[in-house]
Amino acid sequence: MNDLNPFGRPFPSLAPYLARLAVLLLLVFWGMTIAPAAVMSQTLGSVDDRAIQEAPPTVGRDADGRMTVRAVRVERPPVLDGVLDEEVYRTLTPASSFVQQYPVNGEPATEDTQVWISFDSDNVYVALRAWDSRPDQMVANEMRRDNQNIWLNDNIIVLLDTFLDRRSAFFFQTNPLGGIRDALVLNESTTNYDWNTVWDVKSRRDDEGWTAEMAIPFKSLRYNSEAVQLWGFNVMRVVRSKNEQSLLSPVPDNAGGGMRMASAATLVGIEAPDGSRNIELRPYAISDLTTNRPAGVSNDVSADVGIDARYGITSSMTFDLTYNTDFAQVEIDEGQVNLTRFSLFLPEKREFFLEGQGVFDFAGSGGGGLRRVNGPLPYIFFSRRIGISDGTPVPIQQGGRVMGRVGPVSMGLLNIQTEDAEVGDARATNFSVVRIKSDVLRRSSVGMILTNRRPEFLGEGSNLVYGADANLLFYDNMQINGFYARSSTTGAGGSGGGPGSETLGDKDSYRAQLQYDSDRYGLQAELLKVGDAFDPEVGFLLRDDFRRTFASARFSPRPAANRYVRKLSWEAGLDRFVNEADVLETRKETGNFSLEFNSSDLLSLDFSRNLEFLTEPFEVADGLAVPEGQHRFNEAAVGIQLGSHRQVSGRANLTWGDFFNGQRTGIAYVGRVEFSSRFSVEPRVSFDWITLPRGKARVALYGVRPTLTVTPRMYVGALMQYNSSTEALETNVRWRWEFEPGSDLFVVYTDGRATTGRGFSRLVNRGLAIKFTRFFRF
Numbered sequence: 001m002n003d004l005n006p007f008g009r010p011f012p013s014l015a016p017y018l019a020r021l022a023v024l025l026l027l028v029f030w031g032m033t034i035a036p037a038a039v040m041s042q043t044l045g046s047v048d049d050r051a052i053q054e055a056p057p058t059v060g061r062d063a064d065g066r067m068t069v070r071a072v073r074v075e076r077p078p079v080l081d082g083v084l085d086e087e088v089y090r091t092l093t094p095a096s097s098f099v100q101q102y103p104v105n106g107e108p109a110t111e112d113t114q115v116w117i118s119f120d121s122d123n124v125y126v127a128l129r130a131w132d133s134r135p136d137q138m139v140a141n142e143m144r145r146d147n148q149n150i151w152l153n154d155n156i157i158v159l160l161d162t163f164l165d166r167r168s169a170f171f172f173q174t175n176p177l178g179g180i181r182d183a184l185v186l187n188e189s190t191t192n193y194d195w196n197t198v199w200d201v202k203s204r205r206d207d208e209g210w211t212a213e214m215a216i217p218f219k220s221l222r223y224n225s226e227a228v229q230l231w232g233f234n235v236m237r238v239v240r241s242k243n244e245q246s247l248l249s250p251v252p253d254n255a256g257g258g259m260r261m262a263s264a265a266t267l268v269g270i271e272a273p274d275g276s277r278n279i280e281l282r283p284y285a286i287s288d289l290t291t292n293r294p295a296g297v298s299n300d301v302s303a304d305v306g307i308d309a310r311y312g313i314t315s316s317m318t319f320d321l322t323y324n325t326d327f328a329q330v331e332i333d334e335g336q337v338n339l340t341r342f343s344l345f346l347p348e349k350r351e352f353f354l355e356g357q358g359v360f361d362f363a364g365s366g367g368g369g370l371r372r373v374n375g376p377l378p379y380i381f382f383s384r385r386i387g388i389s390d391g392t393p394v395p396i397q398q399g400g401r402v403m404g405r406v407g408p409v410s411m412g413l414l415n416i417q418t419e420d421a422e423v424g425d426a427r428a429t430n431f432s433v434v435r436i437k438s439d440v441l442r443r444s445s446v447g448m449i450l451t452n453r454r455p456e457f458l459g460e461g462s463n464l465v466y467g468a469d470a471n472l473l474f475y476d477n478m479q480i481n482g483f484y485a486r487s488s489t490t491g492a493g494g495s496g497g498g499p500g501s502e503t504l505g506d507k508d509s510y511r512a513q514l515q516y517d518s519d520r521y522g523l524q525a526e527l528l529k530v531g532d533a534f535d536p537e538v539g540f541l542l543r544d545d546f547r548r549t550f551a552s553a554r555f556s557p558r559p560a561a562n563r564y565v566r567k568l569s570w571e572a573g574l575d576r577f578v579n580e581a582d583v584l585e586t587r588k589e590t591g592n593f594s595l596e597f598n599s600s601d602l603l604s605l606d607f608s609r610n611l612e613f614l615t616e617p618f619e620v621a622d623g624l625a626v627p628e629g630q631h632r633f634n635e636a637a638v639g640i641q642l643g644s645h646r647q648v649s650g651r652a653n654l655t656w657g658d659f660f661n662g663q664r665t666g667i668a669y670v671g672r673v674e675f676s677s678r679f680s681v682e683p684r685v686s687f688d689w690i691t692l693p694r695g696k697a698r699v700a701l702y703g704v705r706p707t708l709t710v711t712p713r714m715y716v717g718a719l720m721q722y723n724s725s726t727e728a729l730e731t732n733v734r735w736r737w738e739f740e741p742g743s744d745l746f747v748v749y750t751d752g753r754a755t756t757g758r759g760f761s762r763l764v765n766r767g768l769a770i771k772f773t774r775f776f777r778f
Helices: 015-044 047-054 087-091 148-152 351-355
Strands: 059-061 067-070 099-102 113-119 123-131 155-161 169-174 181-186 190-192 200-206 209-217 231-239 244-247 265-268 279-292 297-314 317-325 396-406 409-418 429-440 444-455 463-474 478-489 508-517 521-530 546-555 565-578 584-597 602-614 618-621 624-626 629-642 648-659 662-674 679-692 695-711 714-723 728-740 743-755 761-773
Touching: 087 113, 113 231, 123 155, 123 231, 148 169, 148 181, 155 209, 169 200, 169 209, 297 396, 317 351, 618 679, 618 695, 624 679, 624 695, 648 679
Parallel strands: 067 265
Antiparallel strands: 059 067, 099 244, 113 123, 123 209, 155 169, 155 231, 169 181, 181 190, 200 209, 231 244, 231 265, 279 297, 279 761, 297 317, 317 396, 396 409, 409 429, 429 444, 444 463, 463 478, 478 508, 508 521, 521 546, 546 565, 565 584, 584 602, 602 629, 618 624, 629 648, 648 662, 662 679, 679 695, 695 714, 714 728, 728 743, 743 761
8 A cells, every 4th residue: 555645645656766767877877987988989999090190181091991081171161152163172182983882782883973071160061073974864853951852863972970980970962953951870770861950052063964062060060079080981972864872982782771881981180179068049930820610710810939949068969948849830741541450650740859869769660750650669759749639739838858979878868848738638748758879889789768758747647668679780781679668657547547556467568680681682580579558658559469470581683784674572471460368360471572673663563461350340431340350361462663763753553352351452653743853743642442241432542742942942832632531631831941051931821621522621720820930050
């Protein structure tokens, strides 16, 4: 029996507080003992790294054959116009001789690329000349800031490993139109493409190819505090018309997108300023006009202000503060068709949470929930649980975040306070997350996480989750992943119902995975368990109460000297789920064949044999349900993907076969139609015809995204979509102008309507928002 405090309530469990205290003590221990020695180790590097300080003026190699590149100081910064006419480009020998990763690994690139790197007291400058023997076939049709289609153009990526840990990097990408995309590479396998910083680039096309000049402020980077800097450095170039990918410092063909920083060159000569006491302010002002018919609001006018701030604690660690946070500029969620009995996964789109998602990544699921859900793998931290209730925004009062590194240890601490909201009956709630991860061995890491959700001040219904994970990489292709996590929910949310009660049942989750992933062969085996009472309330679960066993094998040869075919791939897998009572709930046997062409087109064939045991029926369409019981069914699909160099590109799929105790036929297309380098339309359509013994249904989703890009920092885009499952017609039009790096003006119009079978629509909500943000850096 719990003792009572003076207020007549049971004393809360000490476990959450002891767990948080243990984490903080571990932080202090790392900071005061292990970290300083690790910093010295990381900074000084090996004997070879110190020796390369005597490298030749531009390019050389150390005793192990690793490429070294020297940066030079310039007294006068280059004019950022994409024209390489400054003296430094005439007097300094560029780094060149790129090597293919694809299609023929290890062979010289078919098109020459030259790189110059220099710096002054404020910026690092990277200039590039991309020679092209067929400039008329250059693919350049995307200028939108941070758009993933930049990767589908001819493009160049600059990677800066400022801590020389040979596993992480700052990522800067551009194309012949001057498109801007930046990211953070973490442990090679995780890349956060929604991380943003302040930098600039100008590109220019000519009859011999294209050129680019980048200016990257030191204040936009994080690095060790030593006066002598040694960085990892690599440059990747994609010639999309040839589907060729090459790098300055060669990378194995099994290294995916070329982010293998262990293979990068070493950059010497950089003299970086002290990065501490760097202050960034981003205040905003917003005015909006809102109509919400269900809430009885019509043409309500409001205005507000808020601020995001950042302070550089050290050159490698920052403190972020947000007050009265607003996300009016965020695009609406893309519609999805759900033909399963599980919840939909909607990715995070809010910039404040996207920026730090890689730091909070746990067990490979993705920190904050940026990527699409990775099968049934649980998300211990899913940032959409903060500030959103039943799909409706909940006001965020304030929040703080500390992110950075101390030697080999990266850490993230997050605390957010939300307000009461009538919508969804949301109570004021505090959210806390602590994540610590340490580099071990050459390319491995171990870490721990703690999340806490506590409504109101006294914390009734609080939820605590803690866990540890390991990501171990051996040789070039072998990987072992694992995690253990446990949840605890007390108070109003507990199964006992009263204050102080705690959920009963199995509150554990764990995973063990072995993966061999080379370019030619692939093997994977996994055991994953989620207990029936495991409940990460600041996370996301696709399903619970299961033990999963999974195995797959892949064979992917590359035909030698074939004019048309680049790669063949056969893959087979077995996926099996049982509940805690050892009752089989799901079994899926899959087979896949894919054919990749040198043109970048792709053909795929998929087949699956399924067994599903339903303990209760679920509805796939209005009034049409799949009954409970055991269902066996087979399904096949064929897909065609057209390369981005085509005027009409994208992926089309045809699916047919059984569907539980009925049949299903589905067609879908997601792609892009290019009208010019500035204007494109991205259609998105899917139709599913479902026939069950008790009826038929057609589920349809229509969407289109037209975009007009005026400059790389100004565009007008819209997303219009209709979903027959929800009978919702939605429109979102956004104009963004980044008038200075880091400073924006947004004008956003949204319109939501409910439809009937006759095509009639009635207004549900509508809004017009104007938001101004200004960036200051001191």
